Amino acid sequence: MKILRPLIPLTVILILYFALKEGVPYLGSQLHEGTWPVIPTSVMKMYVFFIAVGVLLIFTFTDDGFKANIGPFAEIYLNPDRKIIRFVSAVLVGCFGAWVSYQYVKPTFDAPVELRSIHPAPPSNAKMWGKTYSIGTLKNPLREDKENFAANVKAGGEVYYKNCFYCHGDRMLGKGPFWDGFTPVPANFVDIGTIAQLSESFVFWRIGTGGPGLPSEATPWLSAMPVWHEFLSEEEVWKVILFLYDYTGHSPRVIEPHH
């Protein structure tokens, strides 16, 4: 039975693998209804590899553990009396290798794998409304207007519900009436991973130039976001930005100047 000892760490690895494979999408589906957010294969491979490494390290740090878990492999492959089990294991390992290879080379109709930045680097300058804006230094001109702040937020809300609501939703969760018609789906502004991470100038640039204004890196973006500077005024965009941050309770990111 000692020869079966390596099955213990192997079982631990398999249990953890299935826990991630099924548990994470289940949890994700509860957080983001209507989706089944699997762990992307690129990340899953790394997870499983390092879980396997971690488990092996834990099981082999003592001499006894090392002998118990690695010794059977030496027994199988080096002991002349273990012909049958050696043959069977060699066939199994070979079949597994063939299966992995086949998965890599088999024809597929899937689009190529994409690396898409969540926050693309903004250009130094962006052209909108016939003017050139320096994204690095641009500030929301309405942010300091404390007197009219509430009115501006309200006006931004009106702009939002007339234009943005259809995709981004009434609660800004990215679940407007048309949300499931898009890939990628509209951004969820309440999530801490979107506007909470960004400066207002970045959001201004994203709204103003929309999907077509995204930089060429990591294309295709496939974003259906309209080029809003062709439909809204500059002031309306700043107002809607005020509204986005006010409604979600997030604060815009402030890049500290270097002293």
Added chain:
Amino acid sequence: MALKKNSSVAGNRYLKIFMVAFALAVLFPFSGSLELSAENFSVSDVWAEDAAGGEPAATEGEGADGESAEGEAVESNEWKPAPPPVLETKDYPLIPGFNSRMWVWYVAQLHLFFAAFVLGVPMFVWAIELIGVLSGDKRYDRMAHEFMKVSMTGFSLAASFGGLLAFLLFVCYPDFMSYMTSIFGKTMIFYAVLFFAESFFVYTYYYGWDAMDNAKMKKVHLALGLGLNIAGMTLMVVSNSWASFMMAPSGIGDDGAFLGNVWAAINGPLWNPLNLHRVIANVAYGGSLTAAYAAYKFVTVDPKATEDRAHYDWMGYTSFIVAMVGLLPLPFAGYWLTKEVYGYSQQMGITLMGGVFAWLFILQAVLIGAIFLSANYYLWCSLGRTEAAKRYYFMIKPLGIVIVIAFLMWFTPHTLIMTSTEVTQVGGTHHPVLGPFGVMAAKNTAVNTLILATFLSFQIFRRAGIKAVGDGFWAKNGTAIQVALYTAAMGNIVILGVYSYVIPASVRIGLSVPQVCTTAVVIILAMIIDGKMFKKSEEVSETKWGQMPMRSQYALFMLAISFTWLMGLMGYCRSAIRQHWHVYTVFRDNSVEAFTPTLPFAALHVTIIVVIFMALVFFMFWMPILASKKGKVGAEQKAH
């Protein structure tokens, strides 16, 4: 005997005279012309004086013209800052079959690997030698000497690659180098001359080791070691200023024209963060490579030579500790550097961390995690040196689980690589479960957890073979206090990590500071408590140096390889975020190779560089072994 003593005294006297003369010779050229201070080291002042026809400062030829000529002559000598030229492809020398960028990349990286090693090793060699002197334990001295022996070939290789790099830059990028020398020319000369000081110190320090191994001369020897470190450090910070200027130029006008103050150009926004990061990294890197050397010796030495095995085991352990001491603060120095990158240019920062280079940071996280895993495995295996360590084995499994979970959080990417099917399943680029692990709040929590867990492994190893005795407060309650300390610290780190999700991003970054402080406080307090607890202690079982399994030594190799790979990838990243600029936003690179390579291309070439370097490292390791071998003739002569 008397004759021997006299000759030794005379030798020491000559050595002292030689050292003083050499120091004067090295420092003399700078005494008049190069005063490295913010107020004085200003080229604009020098040129302004020239232009006004006043006394020139250390530019005799020009000054003579300035004094003798009036009017036009003075104008002709007036220094006019020139913006960098706008180059075209044809301005770059093209050598058929020779790719300038690749050559510069390869040679610069190899130079940096060796330079980091030879700057890092003397720092801890000096510290180990000092410990040896203070404790009177000769083993430290022997080990420090051997570390220096390993690094000696590295000095030559670093200098050779550095020379080749300089030639390549001047040949392949003459206009760029012309611009750089117009700003940093004096510092470049200072840098080159400083090599003499470095050479002087390194050779006298190494070759004088045995000659100065007496009570009187040991202090002189330590002073030489200090000189070596000062010279090495100065070399590094001077060259760092050129690299940081290329990333975040300062001391120039909007058009890129030099404003005349060299200090302003040196002291750019990224200079000091880069200096700090490199100093710490050099120590860690030097430790990891010498650990690999000790491991190499350990696995190749005759198993029956127990004394040698014990020596190399101890040497490997010491190097490992040095590498860890360097590694633990390194992520925080890295944060400072990246924060300053963001502060300098939001665009550059996002390109680096969230844009096209983001996945290189995932590789970085994976390699750092691999270092932590290797380090912990080595420490766990180290428990095998002591029979009594078995009483702590029960802690290893939970520790391992915590480390693996923290590690998975640490490298979870923010920017995911997905197939179109996965994008549809996830519903976009933002993953609702993995997304929160991709931001810095999770990373800070994970890395602090990793550090604390690794330190706990170290603490377990330290107390494996001993136990506290007596009825003192600390002997009785020390462990319980430490458990409370670790629990409170982990609670604080996790709560701060979770809290940072619900506060503005600008405040969130600041929360990394209390997290780091928590970790630092635990480490310091745990060591103090250990000191008090084991002030009176007894050995439960003997620590048998040399009783280490072979697999533990491969963890040390893994450490060195991971460090090297990491440096190559991140070095590329730091340099490549300039993208198509020689000097960011100021001097455009219009050569045919001015493109950002794909990530696989960059990773492949960094890997090839690492393989070349490792081959050279084995050469470096082989040299001291070769030097210690006696040829047949020598052995026979000795026998007679």
